[in-house]
Amino acid sequence: MxxxxxxxxxxxxxxxxxxxxxxxxxxxxxxxLSGPKFGCGLxxxxxCTVLIKGEAVxxxxxxxxxxxxxxxxxxxxxxxxxxLHPLQQAWIDEQVPQCGFCQNGQILTAKALLDKTPNPTDxxxxxxxxxxxxxxxxxxxxxxxxxxxxxxxx
Amino acid sequence: MNRRDxxxxxxxxxxxxxxxxxxxxxxxxxxxxxPYPDPDFLQLDSWIVIRADNTATFFVGKTDLGxxxxxxxxxxxSDELDIAFDKTSCVMGSTHNTVDQGGSGGSDALQTDGxxxxxxxxxxxxxxxxxxxxxxxxxxxxxxxxxxxxSVTEDNTTGVGSLxxxxxxxxxxxxxxxxxxxxxxxxxxxxxxxxxxxxxxxxSPQRHDIPGKVDGTVKWAVDMKAPGMVHARNVRPPVAGATxxxxxxxxxxxxxxxxxxxxxxxxxxxxxxxxxNAIRAARQxxxxxxxxxxxxxxxxxxxxxYMRGATPSSTGKPIETGNVDAAFASAATVxxxxxxxxFQGHTSIGPAHAMADPSNDQMTIYxxxxxxxxMRNGVAEFLKMPRDRxxxxxxxxxxxxxxxxxxxxxxxxxxxxxxxxxxxxxQWSRQEETAWDTKGPAYAFKMxxxxxxxGNVVALHYDACAADHNHLGYNEHETVLISQLMGTRxxxxxxxxxxxxxxxxxxxxRRSTTRVVPLPMPFExxxxxxxxxxxxxxxxxxxxxxxxxxxxxxxxxxxxxxxLRMLQASRQDDSGFKRARSIAxxxxxxxxxxxxxxxxxxxxxxxxxxxxxxAPGGGNPSGLPDIVTGRGMxxxxxxxxxxxxxxxxxxNRKTGRIWVKRIVVAxxxxxxxxxxxxxxxxxxxxxxxxxxxxxxxxxFDAEKVTSVDWVTHPTLRHEDTPExxxxxxxxxxxxxxxxxxxxxxxxxxxxxxxxxxxxxxxxDATGVRMRRVPFVKANI
Numbered sequence: 018m019x020x021x022x023x024x025x026x027x028x029x030x031x032x033x034x035x036x037x038x039x040x041x042x043x044x045x046x047x048x049x050l051s052g053p054k055f056g057c058g059l060x061x062x063x064x065c066t067v068l069i070k071g072e073a074v075x076x077x078x079x080x081x082x083x084x085x086x087x088x089x090x091x092x093x094x095x096x097x098x099x100x101l102h103p104l105q106q107a108w109i110d111e112q113v114p115q116c117g118f119c120q121n122g123q124i125l126t127a128k129a130l131l132d133k134t135p136n137p138t139d140x141x142x143x144x145x146x147x148x149x150x151x152x153x154x155x156x157x158x159x160x161x162x163x164x165x166x167x168x169x170x171x
Numbered sequence: 172m173n174r175r176d177x178x179x180x181x182x183x184x185x186x187x188x189x190x191x192x193x194x195x196x197x198x199x200x201x202x203x204x205x206p207y208p209d210p211d212f213l214q215l216d217s218w219i220v221i222r223a224d225n226t227a228t229f230f231v232g233k234t235d236l237g238x239x240x241x242x243x244x245x246x247x248x249s250d251e252l253d254i255a256f257d258k259t260s261c262v263m264g265s266t267h268n269t270v271d272q273g274g275s276g277g278s279d280a281l282q283t284d285g286x287x288x289x290x291x292x293x294x295x296x297x298x299x300x301x302x303x304x305x306x307x308x309x310x311x312x313x314x315x316x317x318x319x320x321x322s323v324t325e326d327n328t329t330g331v332g333s334l335x336x337x338x339x340x341x342x343x344x345x346x347x348x349x350x351x352x353x354x355x356x357x358x359x360x361x362x363x364x365x366x367x368x369x370x371x372x373x374x375s376p377q378r379h380d381i382p383g384k385v386d387g388t389v390k391w392a393v394d395m396k397a398p399g400m401v402h403a404r405n406v407r408p409p410v411a412g413a414t415x416x417x418x419x420x421x422x423x424x425x426x427x428x429x430x431x432x433x434x435x436x437x438x439x440x441x442x443x444x445x446x447x448n449a450i451r452a453a454r455q456x457x458x459x460x461x462x463x464x465x466x467x468x469x470x471x472x473x474x475x476x477y478m479r480g481a482t483p484s485s486t487g488k489p490i491e492t493g494n495v496d497a498a499f500a501s502a503a504t505v506x507x508x509x510x511x512x513x514f515q516g517h518t519s520i521g522p523a524h525a526m527a528d529p530s531n532d533q534m535t536i537y538x539x540x541x542x543x544x545x546m547r548n549g550v551a552e553f554l555k556m557p558r559d560r561x562x563x564x565x566x567x568x569x570x571x572x573x574x575x576x577x578x579x580x581x582x583x584x585x586x587x588x589x590x591x592x593x594x595x596x597x598q599w600s601r602q603e604e605t606a607w608d609t610k611g612p613a614y615a616f617k618m619x620x621x622x623x624x625x626g627n628v629v630a631l632h633y634d635a636c637a638a639d640h641n642h643l644g645y646n647e648h649e650t651v652l653i654s655q656l657m658g659t660r661x662x663x664x665x666x667x668x669x670x671x672x673x674x675x676x677x678x679x680x681r682r683s684t685t686r687v688v689p690l691p692m693p694f695e696x697x698x699x700x701x702x703x704x705x706x707x708x709x710x711x712x713x714x715x716x717x718x719x720x721x722x723x724x725x726x727x728x729x730x731x732x733x734x735l736r737m738l739q740a741s742r743q744d745d746s747g748f749k750r751a752r753s754i755a756x757x758x759x760x761x762x763x764x765x766x767x768x769x770x771x772x773x774x775x776x777x778x779x780x781x782x783x784x785x786a787p788g789g790g791n792p793s794g795l796p797d798i799v800t801g802r803g804m805x806x807x808x809x810x811x812x813x814x815x816x817x818x819x820x821x822x823n824r825k826t827g828r829i830w831v832k833r834i835v836v837a838x839x840x841x842x843x844x845x846x847x848x849x850x851x852x853x854x855x856x857x858x859x860x861x862x863x864x865x866x867x868x869x870x871f872d873a874e875k876v877t878s879v880d881w882v883t884h885p886t887l888r889h890e891d892t893p894e895x896x897x898x899x900x901x902x903x904x905x906x907x908x909x910x911x912x913x914x915x916x917x918x919x920x921x922x923x924x925x926x927x928x929x930x931x932x933x934x935d936a937t938g939v940r941m942r943r944v945p946f947v948k949a950n951i
Contacts, residue, residue: 095387114237
């Protein structure tokens with residue numbers, strides 16, 4: 018066990034855990050941040066995605082010791098000053114989710130995509146989002162919501 | 172909370188807030204020690220609560236799998252009650268709070284349960300009008316309701332005033348007894364409104380569950396925690412049918428926070444204080460297993476050969492109309508074809524999970540179980556607890572479209588919680604879920620069809636063989652996986668079934684033969700079959716609608732015209748006008764698609780094939796581009812809901828990659844409650860059918876399932892997304908404005924025809940017939 022300080026959504030937290038513990042379990046079980054979801058534990062589906070330095074990161078395979086001190090954003094931290102991020106609003110406007118379990122990863126992966134490619138084409142969305150799986154198959158509406166958010170953010 | 176407390180406390184909670192929360196999902200409820208009797212379905216108070224602030228909460232014994240049924244219930248019930256939609260909320264699927272309407276299944280929420288929900292809301296309106304009549308001293312006939320406020324009509328004088336529902340009943344009980352044999356027939360004496368008078372029906376209020384899902388505030392079943400809760404992980408047999416010989420508990424004793432190994436029969440779980448340590452313990456625990464003497468199943472490569480040669484465990488009674496043998500004997504052309512559909516997994520995006528709390532000598536299970544009542548009953552029997560000491564609180568969860576009808580994790584959590592006397596959270600791993608979840612049954616089909624000289628279908632023989640013996644996908648205490656692993660054997664075992672396709676074609680001579688074949692090992696098997704979205708529809712409709720396309724090719728007929736001819740060959744229809752609505756859907760889809768009427772394949776007698784030369788009838792691969800395009804259609808119904816799909820595909824002849832560029836879905840489910848929500852359900856469900864067409868197959872060697880993750884059991888991805896999906900809402904009823912237009916289910920029909928629609932489009936593009944699902948190059 019070791020004391021590790023994490024910076025999540027602008028706040029510092031110190032936890033006493035095994036350094037090899039995947040970040041996901043610390044976020045969910047120690048910090049009560051349940052936006053990121055367990056989907057595979059293998060880095061294959063994206064349900065556990067968080068943002069670290071602007072990159073979409075699979076928290077289920079990222080040891081907590083590797084992200085100490087780095088600014089981590091979870092779904093809960095995406096809204097600013099009580100206002101939803103344009104992507105979240107677009108997700109509501111387009112009524113994207115079916116069950117919604119994967120949408121944490123969809124929204125945060127889209128955030129990382131738009132930060133790099135503010136006005137993506139369909140092909141860029143397909144490529145950028147391809148590793149983030151949805152078993153309800155909401156892909157068509159996700160595409161529409163990303164384009165809607167890109168327009169709002171432009 | 173029990174119901175009375177709920178009414179009391181929610182009344183208090185709501186004070187000062189004009190609009191209640193639209194959805195009051197499950198929450199940690201450790202205070203209420205029970206017992207938890209079933210709400211009485213014959214009491215109006217069990218269904219509707221109205222508060223002093225003129226807000227209403229509806230108690231619905233269904234679960235919303237993310238398709239918007241909760242929002243739709245609020246729409247139809249607020250219409251019948253005559254209260255503003257945004258003044259309503261609903262509670263769903265928790266056994267102690269909502270009447271047992273069975274949870275979800277068969278897409279029957281609106282189709283079946285929508286009617287009692289409308290009737291109880293209408294009855295509440297009737298009772299409130301009577302109360303107002305007494306209070307105001309005017310007959311009911313002179314009263315009108317708008318948004319929960321009753322006022323006197325034709326009364327221009329002031330002073331009589333008006334009364335809100337909240338004034339009349341706020342916080343008090345109706346104490347009105349209903350009639351009916353069961354929850355489906357529950358009714359008062361009020362009449363339902365004509366659908367034309369339903370203000371919220373046909374509008375598209377946003378789904379109330381979505382905001383919390385995109386801002387991270389909603390608590391899902393996976394998020395539940397209780398004081399003192401521990402984490403459990405299962406340890407599965409390394410090969411199917413293995414017997415546990417011994418456990419070396421010392422192998423995990425050193426893990427920090429290790430609590431216990433729980434084991435009975437071949438069921439093994441480890442329990443730790445922290446989740447990551449439970450995961451480690453499950454990997455580290457040394458168990459000795461004895462392999463079974465004989466192979467539990469054939470390999471997935473040999474599955475269809477095995478199925479075609481196996482002795483059936485049950486055979487359906489043949490169904491025959493006309494004189495099939497004579498018709499084949501005199502047919503101008505007879506063709507035959509085989510089609511194979513493998514086992515496909517539910518493979519939910521989130522593996523099975525549940526949290527069980529045994530405090531106060533009761534058992535509370537927090538779960539996303541779609542059939543929460545079945546789990547309550549099953550767990551009570553499994554743990555030998557009185558039923559009213561067990562309750563199941565339904566919460567949002569990852570969908571598996573039938574997976575949680577057999578909610579293994581809930582039973583496991585309850586068992587472990589009872590064993591150790593602490594709240595327990597069970598979470599399956601991805602590998603465990605993909606290997607051991609319930610499976611949609613594999614099918615092997617043989618089709619035979621005869622055409623007369625004019626190209627009309629005169630005979631059709633549908634023969635289906637399903638590997639569906641011992642269908643165990645339910646919340647039964649004797650068949651959930653933990654129970655099987657502990658040695659329980661249900662007897663007799665379920666026979667399973669091989670299903671018939673859904674069509675309204677008038678084919679004069681028709682025979683259907685069905686049989687079920689067993690795999691060698693019927694219990695403790697990872698090839699346990701369960702109800703995968705429209706349990707057999709995608710399989711059987713793939714065979715039928717592919718073969719109809721083959722017959723159209725043989726008849727040199729346009730596939731749309733060919734089908735319409737068979738639908739219009741008879742004037743007979745059923746009570747729901749399914750034949751008329753089938754015609755309407757196909758015509759609507761063709762119009763939206765811009766269907767080019769011609770026979771398939773596109774290139775006529777010179778099909779493109781794949782560039783490795785796998786084109787039937789030769790072709791001229793070298794002269795053609797790598798990417799070829801084609802269009803195809805298929806149609807299906809489920810219960811009364813009718814769907815026609817048309818799609819345009821691009822096939823890369825070099826790589827074999829199939830991309831469905833565009834899909835049109837014409838959908839008739841009768842009265843549409845929420846069109847925008849429906850469109851999204853249909854879009855996503857159609858892509859789900861596409862995933863099963865293009866990617867999904869459970870693979871196994873002779874001792875274990877080898878599909879264990881998203882690499883070995885692939886799924887549709889963003890890259891497969893069509894450029895465009897058009898959903899056309901059809902009302903093909905011969906009397907489309909009937910005041911009692913029925914509302915039918917819409918959760919499953921759309922994924923039935925997709926496999927054949929894509930297969931037929933691939934044939935149109937290439938001349939290559941898809942006979943084996945999924946349509947990966949190795950199967951073409």
